[in-house]
Amino acid sequence: MLKIGYLGPEGTYSSHATKLYDDENLKIPFNTINEVLSSLKSSETNQVVVPLENSINGSIVEVLDFLASKNNFHIVGELNIEINHSVYSLSSINNEDVKVVYSHPQALAQCYDYLINNFKNAKHKASNSTADSYNDLINSNEKGVFIGPPWMKDNEKIIVIAENVQSVKNNVTRFVVISDKNKIKKTISDKTSIVISFNEDSPGSLFKALEPMAKKNINMTKIESRPTKEKLGNYYFFIDIEGHFEDKDINECLTEIKEISSLKFLGSYPKFN
Amino acid sequence: MLKIGYLGPEGTYSSHATKLYDDENLKIPFNTINEVLSSLKSSETNQVVVPLENSINGSIVEVLDFLASKNNFHIVGELNIEINHSVYSLSSINNEDVKVVYSHPQALAQCYDYLINNFKNAKHKASNSTADSYNDLINSNEKGVFIGPPWMKDNEKIIVIAENVQSVKNNVTRFVVISDKNKIKKTISDKTSIVISFNEDSPGSLFKALEPMAKKNINMTKIESRPTKEKLGNYYFFIDIEGHFEDKDINECLTEIKEISSLKFLGSYPKFN
Numbered sequence: 155m156l157k158i159g160y161l162g163p164e165g166t167y168s169s170h171a172t173k174l175y176d177d178e179n180l181k182i183p184f185n186t187i188n189e190v191l192s193s194l195k196s197s198e199t200n201q202v203v204v205p206l207e208n209s210i211n212g213s214i215v216e217v218l219d220f221l222a223s224k225n226n227f228h229i230v231g232e233l234n235i236e237i238n239h240s241v242y243s244l245s246s247i248n249n250e251d252v253k254v255v256y257s258h259p260q261a262l263a264q265c266y267d268y269l270i271n272n273f274k275n276a277k278h279k280a281s282n283s284t285a286d287s288y289n290d291l292i293n294s295n296e297k298g299v300f301i302g303p304p305w306m307k308d309n310e311k312i313i314v315i316a317e318n319v320q321s322v323k324n325n326v327t328r329f330v331v332i333s334d335k336n337k338i339k340k341t342i343s344d345k346t347s348i349v350i351s352f353n354e355d356s357p358g359s360l361f362k363a364l365e366p367m368a369k370k371n372i373n374m375t376k377i378e379s380r381p382t383k384e385k386l387g388n389y390y391f392f393i394d395i396e397g398h399f400e401d402k403d404i405n406e407c408l409t410e411i412k413e414i415s416s417l418k419f420l421g422s423y424p425k426f427n
Numbered sequence: 428m429l430k431i432g433y434l435g436p437e438g439t440y441s442s443h444a445t446k447l448y449d450d451e452n453l454k455i456p457f458n459t460i461n462e463v464l465s466s467l468k469s470s471e472t473n474q475v476v477v478p479l480e481n482s483i484n485g486s487i488v489e490v491l492d493f494l495a496s497k498n499n500f501h502i503v504g505e506l507n508i509e510i511n512h513s514v515y516s517l518s519s520i521n522n523e524d525v526k527v528v529y530s531h532p533q534a535l536a537q538c539y540d541y542l543i544n545n546f547k548n549a550k551h552k553a554s555n556s557t558a559d560s561y562n563d564l565i566n567s568n569e570k571g572v573f574i575g576p577p578w579m580k581d582n583e584k585i586i587v588i589a590e591n592v593q594s595v596k597n598n599v600t601r602f603v604v605i606s607d608k609n610k611i612k613k614t615i616s617d618k619t620s621i622v623i624s625f626n627e628d629s630p631g632s633l634f635k636a637l638e639p640m641a642k643k644n645i646n647m648t649k650i651e652s653r654p655t656k657e658k659l660g661n662y663y664f665f666i667d668i669e670g671h672f673e674d675k676d677i678n679e680c681l682t683e684i685k686e687i688s689s690l691k692f693l694g695s696y697p698k699f700n
Binding site for chain 1: 460461481486555594633637642
C-alpha cells in the first residue's frame with residue numbers, strides 16, 4: 155500500500171484534495187509543508203499532495219523551491235480545488251447575537267465584507283485552520299459562528315448560516331501530487347512541467363529558450379520566474395506546457411532547450427479538468 | 428499633505444514599510460488589501476503602500492489584478508522588507524512553563540521547528556496579525572510567549588526571548604507604492620514595470636514580445652504569468668525590466684512591444700537597494 159503525505163489536520167482543503175486524489179491508500183497528515191516534503195526524502199511517504207498555487211495568494215514558494223532542487227521526484231498529478239467559504243453555527247442564532255467569528259485569518263479577510271454587513275456586534279478571531287475554527291467555537295465562552303469549507307455541512311452538529319460568502323470569486327488552489335515513482339504514461343490530455351535556469355545571466359537567455367516552443371506551436375500554460383538565491387539577478391523559470399514528454403514535438407523541444415539552459419524535467423501528468 | 432493608505436493595524440510589516448517610505452504625510456490604516464486599493468479609486472488616499480510579493484508565499488494576486496486593470500495609477504516606488512520573527516514574553520519565563528504561543532498562522536508555521544524544540548508544553552494559537560499576538564497574550568489566562576516583528580523589542584513592557592527563529596531564511600516581502608500622481612523622474616538606478624497580454628492566444632506571442640528586450644540587451648528582473656479570467660488559457664504577463672521609460676532603449680522597446688500586444692505601463696521608479 156502506498157503512503158501519501160499531506161498538510162493536516164483532517165478537514166482542511168489539503169486533506170480534501172488528498173481524498174479526492176486517492177481513496178485507497180494510507181494517508182499521513184503532517185504539521186507543515188516542509189514536513190510533508192521531507193517525508194518524501196526520508197521515504198516515510200511515497201507520494202505527497204501539496205498546494206502549488208492559489209489564484210488569490212499566488213505560488214507556495216516552498217513547493218517551487220523543492221521542485222527546482224536536485225532530487226528524483228516527479229509531478230504525477232494535479233488537482234484544482236475551488237475554495238468556497240461557508241458560515242456555520244452550533245445552534246440557531248440571530249445575526250445581532252453573534253459576538254465572535256472564528257476562522258483562518260485568510261478566510262476572515264476574504265469574507266470581511268460579508269462579516270461586517272451581517273454581524274455588526276462580532277469580533278473576528280483567528281484560528282490555525284478553517285478546520286480548527288469549529289473547535290475554537292466549541293471551546294469559546296461567547297456565542298458566535300465560524301467560517302469553514304463547504305463539506306462541513308455534512309456534520310450533523312453544525313448548522314449552515316450562509317454559503318459562498320467570500321468577496322473574491324474564482325478562488326482556486328492548484329494541488330500537485332509529487333511521487334518517488336517513475337515517469338507516468340501518456341493519456342488523452344497531459345501537461346508537462348519543467349524548470350530552467352541559465353549559467354550566464356544574459357537578457358536574451360529566456361527569449362532563446364522559448365524559441366523551440368514557439369516554432370513548434372506548443373502551448374505554454376504558465377511561466378513564473380523565481381530568484382535562484384545563488385546569485386543576485388539569477389532566476390529559475392517554471393514553465394508548464396501542454397503535451398506529454400513522449401510526444402515527438404515535446405521531446406524534441408525539451409532536447410533543444412536543454413542545449414541552451416539547465417533544464418530539470420518535473421513531470422508529465424494528466425491535465426485536471 | 429498627502430494621504431497614504433496601508434494595511435493595518437499599526438505594528439505590522441505593512442505599517443513598518445509605510446513609515447520607512449514616508450515620515451511626513453498622513454498615513455491611514457485599512458482592514459483589507461481591497462479596502463486599501465479602493466481608497467485610491469475613491470480618492471480617499473493619494474498613495475498606497477501594498478505588499479506585491481513575498482519570497483516564501485509568492486505574489487499578492489489582488490494587487491497584481493489591480494495593477495492589470497484599467498486605471499490611471501502608477502507604481503512610484505518599491506521597498507524590500509526582510510521578515511524576521513522574534514519570540515517575546517511579558518515577564519521572565521522558563522521554556523517548560525510556556526503553555527501557549529500566539530502569532531499569525533504563517534509565522535507559527537515558519538517558526539514551527541523552533542517552537543517544538545523549545546516549548547514542549549505549549550499549544551500554538553492563531554492571532555489575526557503578528558501585532559495582535561501581543562494583545563492576545565495579555566488577555567490570555569495562560570502563561571506563554573508570542574511571535575512578533577523585530578521592532579517590538581523597543582516596547583519596554585516586552586522581553587526578548589529569542590530572535591530570528593524562523594526555519595526558512597531569505598524571507599523578504601516586496602512592497603510597492605501605487606500613486607495617483609504623474610509619472611516620476613529618472614534617478615541613477617530605476618526599474619520599469621509593465622503588464623502585457625495578447626488578443627490572439629498563439630503559443631509564440633510571448634516569444635515575439637520578448638524579442639525587442641533581448642535584442643536591446645535589456646535586463647528582465649521578473650516575469651510572471653497570470654490568467655486573465657476573461658478567457659480560459661488567456662494570460663497576463665507581468666514583467667519588470669531595468670531602466671526608466673525616458674531611456675531611449677526602454678522607450679523604443681516599449682513601443683515595439685506595444686505593436687504586437689496590449690501593453691499597460693505600470694510605472695518607472697527607483698530600484699530599492
